[in-house]
Amino acid sequence: xxxxxxxxxxxxxxxxxxxxxxxxxITVTFPPPLVQxxxxxxxxxxxxxxxxxxxxxxIYTQPPLTRAQWTAEVNKMRAxxxxxxxxxDVPKIVDYLLSQNGKP
Amino acid sequence: MNAQTRRGFLVGAGGAAAGLVAAGTxxxxxxxxxxxxxxxxxxxxxxxxxxxxxxxVQATRPPILETPFVVFDRDELTxxxxxxxxxxxxxxxTTVDVNAFRLxxxxxxxxxxxxxxxxxxxxxxxxxxxxxxxxAGNSRGLFxxxxxxxEWANGGMxxxxxxxxxxxEILARAGLGAGAKQVAFSGxxxxxxxxxxxxRKALDADFATGGNAMIAYEMNGRPLPLLNxxxxxxxxxxxxxxxxxxxxxxxxxxxHVEDNFWMATAYxxxxxxxxxxxxxxxxxxxxxxxxxxxxSFMTNVDGGRVLGAENAADPRYPLxxxxxxxxxxxxxxxxxxxxxxxxxxxxxxxxxxxxRDLGPYxxxxxHTVWDARVGNGxxxxxxxxxxxxxxxxxxxxVWNPAGYLxxxxxxxxxxx
Numbered sequence: 001x002x003x004x005x006x007x008x009x010x011x012x013x014x015x016x017x018x019x020x021x022x023x024x025x026i027t028v029t030f031p032p033p034l035v036q037x038x039x040x041x042x043x044x045x046x047x048x049x050x051x052x053x054x055x056x057x058x059i060y061t062q063p064p065l066t067r068a069q070w071t072a073e074v075n076k077m078r079a080x081x082x083x084x085x086x087x088x089d090v091p092k093i094v095d096y097l098l099s100q101n102g103k104p
Numbered sequence: 105m106n107a108q109t110r111r112g113f114l115v116g117a118g119g120a121a122a123g124l125v126a127a128g129t130x131x132x133x134x135x136x137x138x139x140x141x142x143x144x145x146x147x148x149x150x151x152x153x154x155x156x157x158x159x160x161v162q163a164t165r166p167p168i169l170e171t172p173f174v175v176f177d178r179d180e181l182t183x184x185x186x187x188x189x190x191x192x193x194x195x196x197x198t199t200v201d202v203n204a205f206r207l208x209x210x211x212x213x214x215x216x217x218x219x220x221x222x223x224x225x226x227x228x229x230x231x232x233x234x235x236x237x238x239x240a241g242n243s244r245g246l247f248x249x250x251x252x253x254x255e256w257a258n259g260g261m262x263x264x265x266x267x268x269x270x271x272x273e274i275l276a277r278a279g280l281g282a283g284a285k286q287v288a289f290s291g292x293x294x295x296x297x298x299x300x301x302x303x304r305k306a307l308d309a310d311f312a313t314g315g316n317a318m319i320a321y322e323m324n325g326r327p328l329p330l331l332n333x334x335x336x337x338x339x340x341x342x343x344x345x346x347x348x349x350x351x352x353x354x355x356x357x358x359x360h361v362e363d364n365f366w367m368a369t370a371y372x373x374x375x376x377x378x379x380x381x382x383x384x385x386x387x388x389x390x391x392x393x394x395x396x397x398x399x400s401f402m403t404n405v406d407g408g409r410v411l412g413a414e415n416a417a418d419p420r421y422p423l424x425x426x427x428x429x430x431x432x433x434x435x436x437x438x439x440x441x442x443x444x445x446x447x448x449x450x451x452x453x454x455x456x457x458x459x460r461d462l463g464p465y466x467x468x469x470x471h472t473v474w475d476a477r478v479g480n481g482x483x484x485x486x487x488x489x490x491x492x493x494x495x496x497x498x499x500x501x502v503w504n505p506a507g508y509l510x511x512x513x514x515x516x517x518x519x520x
Binding site: 024025026027028029030031032033034035052053054055057058060061062063064065069073080081082083084101 | 135143144145146148149151152153154155161162163164165166167168193194196198199200201202203245249250251252253254255295296297299300301327330331334365369370
């Protein structure tokens with residue numbers, strides 16, 4: 001039943017959207033964040049650093065990660081994406097991430 | 105894993121009809137629909153992004169949207185509104201004007217080009233081809249043990265009829281200089297920080313000038329949705345979506361092998377037999393990911409039931425349950441030779457009927473009639489595709505730390 005409702009919702013939407021054709025210029029507005037940072041230690045530090053480039057979604061969809069794994073994620077943001085994260089903030093952000101979705 | 109919930113259930117909505125309406129008003133940051141994908145931490149919101157239908161939201165910013173699997177039970181061609189979406193950087197232009205847009209071909213070429221979309225349509229012969237795009241990490245969330253990354257179920261893929269210009273024709277017009285090694289592709293997207301390197305992918309020069317990659321300006325007969333790369337997107341049939349650069353505006357011919365993060369660190373697979381390793385294995389070489397593996401899925405079996413067949417028991421034979429089982433299969437471009445069906449978890453197999461052939465890079469539909477004895481209760485259905493290349497699926501899952509290449513046999517528990 002639930003799957004049938006989903007199917008109905010999906011294909012109803014199709015009819016509504018199948019009108020925009022042959023456009024030469026497209027302007028869109030993206031929806032606001034659907035997932036927020038939840039309360040935890042160093043919430044402000046995490047938000048100030050992470051939200052510059054991306055939303056909170058992936059924090060909560062990962063399998064629970066260890067300190068080493070979350071530290072690697074934060075370091076990837078610095079090394080690959082050149083995020084301007086202060087050295088002192090790295091362990092604080094990792095503590096926050098562990099509080100949200102950590103594995104001992 | 106629990107095969108019964110492989111596709112996930114729609115779990116929350118403000119009532120069927122009311123929820124549908126509310127979900128369309130995206131000024132509200134409270135999602136009206138949620139789905140439980142079959143993995144730990146599998147709950148995801150559903151939302152409508154611009155020009156898109158109700159999609160599973162893996163991430164809002166940058167947008168990463170999974171196609172709800174029920175979509176694949178319809179036409180072989182995924183509607184543009186339901187074509188999956190995956191961006192790497194949040195600096196995506198929210199306005200794209202075709203009249204101002206230019207595709208630049210430069211680097212190690214004899215004659216640099218600057219082309220409008222109109223010129224691509226007018227000055228080159230169009231090519232058309234149906235091809236599946238699939239995220240390298242499609243099905244990553246179903247890895248065991250789990251790995252970090254975008255936690256997709258099986259909907260990080262879509263099929264479309266692409267129309268555009270052959271890449272080799274454009275490169276021939278520019279003329280590759282002597283010593284050209286790779287051709288790099290990038291689009292209008294940027295990091296939020298100026299320091300963030302652009303998303304840029306490269307193909308070997310021989311492949312770019314000899315294969316059937318194309319620069320698409322239409323999908324399914326319409327301009328691309330902005331989130332799928334309007335106005336131009338690279339299409340690399342049979343290869344993972346990481347190469348299908350969206351909003352493509354720069355082609356750069358290189359005298360070296362691209363060594364940026366996107367080629368030298370990310371999107372790489374172990375250079376080991378089967379590209380598989382154990383979780384504690386280290387010290388192996390890696391290579392860039394490239395071609396798909398053969399896969400097949402059932403599209404009307406979900407949540408322990410055959411969808412649409414709830415009343416399929418014939419009243420004259422109450423102990424029998426008859427239902428059509430439908431699905432899709434695809435590979436990297438040799439085409440699907442056969443798809444087999446099993447009702448006993450893969451102990452015995454029988455061949456199914458293939459649907460129409462839209463070309464070797466397309467989804468191929470398949471169907472079969474399944475007669476079950478009601479008294480048996482629980483069945484494990486399975487499907488297995490074999491490609492014309494001879495490649496087939498097995499029960500042995502691939503494992504690598506980035507969660508790429510999953511293609512083991514899909515199994516579906518069903519109660520009748």
